[in-house]
Amino acid sequence: GQNIDQPTEMTATEGAIVQINCTYQTSGFNGLFWYQQHAGEAPTFLSYNVLDGLEEKGRFSSFLSRSKGYSYLLLKELQMKDSASYLCAVKDSNYQLIWGAGTKLIIKP
Amino acid sequence: IAGITQAPTSQILAAGRRMTLRCTQDMRHNAMYWYRQDLGLGLRLIHYSNTAGTTGKGEVPDGYSVSRANTDDFPLTLASAVPSQTSVYFCASSWLAGDQDTQYFGPGTRLTVL
Numbered sequence: 001g002q003n004i005d006q007p008t009e010m011t012a013t014e015g016a017i018v019q020i021n022c023t024y025q026t027s028g029f030n031g032l033f034w035y036q037q038h039a040g041e042a043p044t045f046l047s048y049n050v051l052d053g054l055e056e057k058g059r060f061s062s063f064l065s066r067s068k069g070y071s072y073l074l075l076k077e078l079q080m081k082d083s084a085s086y087l088c089a090v091k092d093s094n095y096q097l098i099w100g101a102g103t104k105l106i107i108k109p
Numbered sequence: 110i111a112g113i114t115q116a117p118t119s120q121i122l123a124a125g126r127r128m129t130l131r132c133t134q135d136m137r138h139n140a141m142y143w144y145r146q147d148l149g150l151g152l153r154l155i156h157y158s159n160t161a162g163t164t165g166k167g168e169v170p171d172g173y174s175v176s177r178a179n180t181d182d183f184p185l186t187l188a189s190a191v192p193s194q195t196s197v198y199f200c201a202s203s204w205l206a207g208d209q210d211t212q213y214f215g216p217g218t219r220l221t222v223l
Contacts, residue, residue, distance in 0.1 A: 004151065033211070042199060042214035043152070087151070095205075096167070097212065099151030 028093025
């Protein structure tokens with residue numbers, strides 16, 4: 001079966017750095033997405049990786065290793081507004097997105 | 110309209126009733142999707158449409174139907190609602206071309222079936 005694993009919850013301190021991991025086992029791979037979802041709101045796109053390596057976008061970076069079936073989202077200089085759930089999704093061989101359950105990130109002052 | 114809109118925002122429905130959730134996008138995206146989101150689970154695809162006039166089944170299609178008469182609208186119908194269909198429903202759309210077909214989501218409909 002297809003599976004996306006992420007930690008259920010993480011806690012970090014304002015101003016610090018946090019890394020959210022995602023491992024996947026899917027039928028084929030055509031890219032990996034990270035989305036942010038604030039409580040009660042819709043998911044919003046953060047990043048996309050299709051080749052191995054690091055993609056940097058401001059305070060957020062996303063890394064992919066296809067051989068290891070692994071990605072992480074790195075958030076730097078954490079702000080209170082970064083408190084949200086972070087969703088990892090993989091596009092499979094049918095070009096459908098398979099979603100992880102999400103990681104709830106709690107930021108403490 | 111800017112992006113994707115969904116209606117209603119929330120609804121409480123008696124079991125056995127018929128309900129249509131509406132979704133409209135103004136980005137001229139060719140692909141549209143319906144997901145449900147339940148606590149502790151990832152988003153699960155119900156139905157999708159790669160272009161106007163075509164639809165396909167996702168992971169959890171039973172009890173739901175869709176239509177795609179034009180590019181902008183993609184309604185989801187529950188023919189006879191059951192309590193297990195209590196969930197938050199998200200509509201999304203994307204430009205299905207190339208590698209990065211990023212999906213953009215509507216604000217969601219919170220549905221409670223009693």
